[in-house]
Amino acid sequence: MAHAIISRLGGVALITGAASGMGRATAQTFAKAGCRVVLVDRDAVGIDKTIKEYDIDPSKSLVAAFDIRDDTAIEDLLTKTIPNKFGRLDFAVNAAGIAGTQSSTILDESVQNLDAILDINLRAQIMFNRAQVRAMLQPKEPLEAFTSQPDSQVKYKAPDSPSFKGAIVNFSSIAGYRSFPGVASYSIAKHGIIGLTKVMATGFGPQGIRTNAIAPGAIETAMTQDIPGVELLSSANPMKRVGHAQEAANLALFLCSPLSSYINGETVLIDGGWGAGV
Secondary structure, eight states, rough: OOHHHHHHHOSEEESTTTTTTTHHHHHHHHTTTTOOEEEEOOOOOHHHHHHHHTTTGGGGGGEESSOTTEEEEHHHHHIIIIIHHHHHOOOOEEOOOOOOOOOTTTTTOHHHHHHHIIIIIIIIHHHHHHHHHHHTTTTTOOOOHHHHHOTSSSSSSOOTOOOOOOOEEEOOGGTTTSOOOOOOOHHHHHHHHHHHHHHHHHGGGGGTEEEEEEEEOOSTTTGGGTTTTHHHHHHSSSSOOOBBBHHHHHHHHHHHSGGGGTTOOOEEEETTTTGGGG
């Protein structure tokens, strides 16, 4: 029954970083769950591959190819383009990010690298969260997946609970819990994502919007190949392997679904148990 609830999620989902890695897997997973998807990434060719790889229906998708540091583009997308195309926003998964260049300590890191990482991995995420909440709070019909549960299921809305308006999932990292050599600004930004998630959860939970975060450990993507220590994490975790992008996508879908209706403000590690032994 749980699978049936997730597989007919419906609604409109926005995914940043949709051109590759965990963002691509997430976009394809939400499309499979019956969502219309908004695919955001600066890599238009990569977005096209995401669509063709899963054969996503163009009428049920919206491509937004721009640099996520562009505040105007974010506002136009959330206040004009999505409302005009789909009329609503229900879910948002903010998976876009960069690893930046490695440096021995924060003293050796260039200001240019620091600015790029904080702009993309933290500031842009704040701007997206703000715009996503505003879009989710606009008047819309409730989603069937959140209103008509089978009799055998727990009823997800208590008499004093707000109606579901949306769910946001931000991508932090295991580096959001501790620092690793060579990635000072990356770790600072990912710590910030955890703080952002808590702020959004407490601020907008009362209005029916849940916000949670995912903190991946060693996940096999093109970006993580450039992060020092990934090999150590994969060999040291209790499961003795790296994770797959699809596993992170599955978690994102769960955190947006009715099955996680009482989870708000949490950051969920997906690291094969590495953090359990730290």
